[in-house]
Amino acid sequence: MQMVFSALALAQCEVIWYFQHVGVASSRSKTTRVVPVDIDPNDPTIGFLLDGMDHLCCLVRKYIAAIRGYSLSYLSSCAGRIRFLLGTPGMVALDIDASLKGLFQQIVHHLENLPKPQGENISAITCDLSDFRKDWLSILLIVTSSRSSINIRHLEKATVSTGKEGLLSEGNAAYNWSRCVDELESVLSKHGSLRRLYFYHQHLTAVFRNTMFGPEGRPQHCCAWLGIASSFPECASPIVPEELEMEMLNKGGHCEFYCKQVTKIGRDAVLYVESLIESIMGGLEGLINILDSEGGFGALENQLLPEQAASYLNQTARVSIPSYKSPKGTAGFPLPGHESFPENNGSIKMLEAAMQRLTNLCSVLNDMEPICVLNHVFVLREENLLSASLTPRDRALKFCPTVVAIKEKQHDIRSDWDRPSREKLLFVKSLLFNMNQTLSLGLGRPGALVETVTS
Numbered sequence: 001m002q003m004v005f006s007a008l009a010l011a012q013c014e015v016i017w018y019f020q021h022v023g024v025a026s027s028r029s030k031t032t033r034v035v036p037v038d039i040d041p042n043d044p045t046i047g048f049l050l051d052g053m054d055h056l057c058c059l060v061r062k063y064i065a066a067i068r069g070y071s072l073s074y075l076s077s078c079a080g081r082i083r084f085l086l087g088t089p090g091m092v093a094l095d096i097d098a099s100l101k102g103l104f105q106q107i108v109h110h111l112e113n114l115p116k117p118q119g120e121n122i123s124a125i126t127c128d129l130s131d132f133r134k135d136w137l138s139i140l141l142i143v144t145s146s147r148s149s150i151n152i153r154h155l156e157k158a159t160v161s162t163g164k165e166g167l168l169s170e171g172n173a174a175y176n177w178s179r180c181v182d183e184l185e186s187v188l189s190k191h192g193s194l195r196r197l198y199f200y201h202q203h204l205t206a207v208f209r210n211t212m213f214g215p216e217g218r219p220q221h222c223c224a225w226l227g228i229a230s231s232f233p234e235c236a237s238p239i240v241p242e243e244l245e246m247e248m249l250n251k252g253g254h255c256e257f258y259c260k261q262v263t264k265i266g267r268d269a270v271l272y273v274e275s276l277i278e279s280i281m282g283g284l285e286g287l288i289n290i291l292d293s294e295g296g297f298g299a300l301e302n303q304l305l306p307e308q309a310a311s312y313l314n315q316t317a318r319v320s321i322p323s324y325k326s327p328k329g330t331a332g333f334p335l336p337g338h339e340s341f342p343e344n345n346g347s348i349k350m351l352e353a354a355m356q357r358l359t360n361l362c363s364v365l366n367d368m369e370p371i372c373v374l375n376h377v378f379v380l381r382e383e384n385l386l387s388a389s390l391t392p393r394d395r396a397l398k399f400c401p402t403v404v405a406i407k408e409k410q411h412d413i414r415s416d417w418d419r420p421s422r423e424k425l426l427f428v429k430s431l432l433f434n435m436n437q438t439l440s441l442g443l444g445r446p447g448a449l450v451e452t453v454t455s
Contacts, residue, residue: 001060002176005187008192011053012053012191014045015049018046022200044211046211047222047224057188057192060184064184065122068180070180071180075178076116078111078174079108079112079114082167083112085167085170086167091159103139104139107174130182132174132175143155143168155167193234195232196235198235198269201272208222220361222276222364226368226378227371229272229373232272233269277378277380284358287354287358
């Protein structure tokens with residue numbers, strides 16, 4: 001858990017540092033001068049960091065009950081170890097004053113009186129370990145003071161000879177695990193929040209477009225950008241009228257001001273999410289256009305032998321990870337990109353890249369949690385885009401005629417089309433067609449793919 005919190009804190013610092021140095025005004029100049037933004041389109045670092053932070057936070061929240069249960073068990077066992085170390089001959093020989101000795105006894109008392117997690121609902125257990133942490137910090141302040149007769153080295157030498165962890169090591173570990181009992185959510189929100197990025201949200205959009213459309217674009221990272229806006233309203237200040245709308249209520253003869261709702265920053269956060277969703281829809285439409293172009297699926301039967309096209313599409317439909325490389329050629333067929341017409345190599349590579357980006361993005365959209373910004377909830381819906389009434393073959397005839405033609409004309413190679421891969425390919429093609437139709441109809445601002453619920 002300490003590694004998780006450290007990773008979140010480091011990633012948070014890196015992301016905030018980056019955007020603090022993009023478009024920073026020069027302090028030496030009297031006039032406001034902006035440093036030119038220099039973004040390397042081949043650098044996916046920010047997307048990796050945002051995606052990693054999102055995954056870590058989701059992972060911790062998923063197993064929060066197990067983490068609390070383990071932390072309570074660890075602290076209960078730690079109480080016995082600390083009591084044993086306090087009774088070792090080395091500690092007894094030290095001339096510890098009454099105040100320090102009393103703090104050690106309070107530490108043991110806090111740990112021994114923790115609730116037991118056996119047979120109980122972990123989420124129902126409530127305990128406050130703030131006093132324990134306060135007492136341990138008081139001990140550290142004493143043993144690190146130059147005026148104290150007992151310092152850290154004395155304590156370590158007196159307790160490390162037992163062959164186990166020293167007293168300070170045990171206490172520090174207990175301090176860290178105690179935060180996973182009653183402060184886990186606050187620590188997670190502290191290290192996982194990117195609310196300060198509100199002040200750079202214009203630059204955020206520019207960097208997002210490189211993540212989405214750059215040469216090394218990674219669409220699977222784009223959805224992590226949507227989660228940033230949920231923390232924007234936390235930047236609102238009650239003393240700035242444009243940021244918070246105040247409501248005056250008369251209570252008992254005196255007036256009190258209450259924050260009614262976030263106005264300016266809230267609107268910016270909602271518009272930010274909508275603009276990113278529109279960009280993602282634009283990226284989907286671009287991938288669809290690539291696949292529907294003259295060099296796309298529609299011209300495969302003119303570029304390849306039918307047997308090669310069937311084998312190639314069968315392999316491509318199985319791919320959904322960015323690290324995938326071209327499969328080895330099957331028996332009797334050359335490698336993809338070296339088919340019967342070498343002049344079409346570029347089109348084949350373009351198809352491969354578009355298909356990989358498309359399947360990655362569709363899978364991430366399908367797994368996304370709802371995006372909550374104030375009283376707006378954005379749900380990226382995939383199921384509404386499918387034609388549930390059509391059979392797989394009807395869908396194929398309507399949306400993927402080339403593949404059906406290959407399958408129907410080449411009865412002798414039907415064994416190459418195993419059912420899971422064929423169904424996956426037809427699913428992706430029908431999804432693309434419905435997305436394209438939805439976008440062309442212009443239903444709603446972000447399109448029918450997104451359902452906006454306002455309470």
